Amino acid sequence: xxxxxxxxxxxxxxxxxxxxxxxxxxxxxxxxxxxxxxxxxxxxxxxxxxxxxxxxxxxxxxxxxxxxxxxxxxxxxxxxxxxxxxxxxxxxxxxxxxxxxxxxxxxxxxxxxxxxxxxxxxxxxxxxxxxxxxxxxxx
Amino acid sequence: xxxxxxxxxxxxxxxxxxxxxxxxxxxxxxxxxxxxxxxxxxxxxxxxxxxxxxxxxxxxxxxxxxxxxxxxxxxxxxxxxxxxxxxxxxxxxxxxxxxxxxxxxxxxxxxxx
Numbered sequence: 205x206x207x208x209x210x211x212x213x214x215x216x217x218x219x220x221x222x223x224x225x226x227x228x229x230x231x232x233x234x235x236x237x238x239x240x241x242x243x244x245x246x247x248x249x250x251x252x253x254x255x256x257x258x259x260x261x262x263x264x265x266x267x268x269x270x271x272x273x274x275x276x277x278x279x280x281x282x283x284x285x286x287x288x289x290x291x292x293x294x295x296x297x298x299x300x301x302x303x304x305x306x307x308x309x310x311x312x313x314x315x316x317x318x319x320x321x322x323x324x325x326x327x328x329x330x331x332x333x334x335x336x337x338x339x340x341x342x343x
Numbered sequence: 344x345x346x347x348x349x350x351x352x353x354x355x356x357x358x359x360x361x362x363x364x365x366x367x368x369x370x371x372x373x374x375x376x377x378x379x380x381x382x383x384x385x386x387x388x389x390x391x392x393x394x395x396x397x398x399x400x401x402x403x404x405x406x407x408x409x410x411x412x413x414x415x416x417x418x419x420x421x422x423x424x425x426x427x428x429x430x431x432x433x434x435x436x437x438x439x440x441x442x443x444x445x446x447x448x449x450x451x452x453x454x455x456x
Contacts, residue, residue, distance in 0.1 A: 222345065222369040229365070229398065249429055256400050260368040308442050309412070311405035318401055318436060 212238045212281040219274045224263045228255055231279045235286065239343070250322040251286050251341040255279075257315035258290065258326075258337055266292025266335060285324075290337040297335060300328040346370030348377045353453050358386040363395035366403030374403070378410040387419020390452045393445075394425035399433050407443070424452040 214231040218224035232252045241248050262275050273293040280287055301320065306313040320326050325340035346364040353359055358381040362374055374391075381389055391407065393399075407423070414421045423445040426434065434440040446452035 225365070225367060225369060244428055246432075249432060252398075253400070253429070253433060256367065256398070260400060260402065264368065305437065308437075308439060309408065311408050311412075312402070314401035314404065314437055318433075321436065 212279075214279040216277045217274045218259075218263060218277055219267075219272075221260075221263045224275065224277075225256065225259060228259045228277070231277075235279060235281065239281070241343070245343075247341060247343045248286070251339070251343070254319040254322040254326070254339060254341070255288055257319045258288075258339060261297075261315055262290045262292045262294070262335070262337065265297070266290070266294035268294055284343050286339075286341045286343055288337075288339040290335075292335050292337075293333060294335055296330045297328060301326070346373045348373055350377055350381060352386070353390075355453060355456065356386070357388045357390055357453055357456050358384075359390045359392055359449060359453075361392040361395060365398045365400075366393075366396045366406070367398065367400040368402040371402045371406035374406045375409055378413055382413060382417055382419075387414055387417040388456060389414055389419065390422045390424050390449060390456070392424050392449045392452075393427070393430055394449075396427070396430060399430045401433075401437075404433060404437065404439065408439070411443070420456070422446060422452040422456060424449045 212235055216227050236248055266275050267273050276291040278289045303316050305317040323339055323341050327338040329336045346362050348362045350358060350360050360377050364370060411421045423443050425448055426445055
């Protein structure tokens with residue numbers, strides 16, 4: 205599980221889908237409390253939606269079958285900007301920044317377009333054997 | 344928090360499916376199972392009571408779209424009730440608010456259904 209001190213910073217190692225998602229939401233709740241924002245704060249809500257989308261993607265595809273590679277997660281605050289990073293050991297991800305929102309009858313494929321739309325910046329980088337994700341949202 | 348679901352039948356025969364928790368990639372299969380169960384029991388009119396849903400992600404939304412397809416293929420219909428602000432934001436962002444009529448309360452959803 206994570207910990208934080210002032211200035212806000214939260215670190216966690218995620219190994220399971222359900223528990224990992226729980227940790228992501230808990231980290232945003234700690235950030236929310238740390239900066240005195242309510243549950244209805246729109247920017248923080250948008251950040252949490254995007255974080256959960258990328259987090260679900262990473263926790264689902266970023267841990268290769270048959271391996272025990274956890275996902276490294278960090279959430280921090282830089283002045284009025286929330287930043288998060290994930291590092292996973294999954295296969296390279298393609299077309300992260302170009303996928304468009306699917307049609308209304310589609311049951312999948314909205315996560316990345318939603319995250320891109322909700323964030324100020326979404327960076328994906330393949331670095332050797334790992335995927336690096338960086339999420340930025342001005343609050 | 345894992346998704347938990349309670350189902351009941353309203354006086355007018357509509358099935359009310361009430362999930363509690365996060366309707367996300369981890370919880371979506373539970374909703375799909377609950378909808379399949381309702382259809383198995385011959386109830387093609389379904390209200391999903393979202394009051395207890397704290398958060399929805401795109402996969403959770405996909406499970407609602409799947410439910411709509413299943414129900415309409417059985418000549419039925421689906422309504423959503425009592426979504427919180429986060430759920431409404433996701434519905435509007437994906438323009439699915441045009442697909443799903445949603446109501447402020449379960450009682451409103453049941454009226455005339």
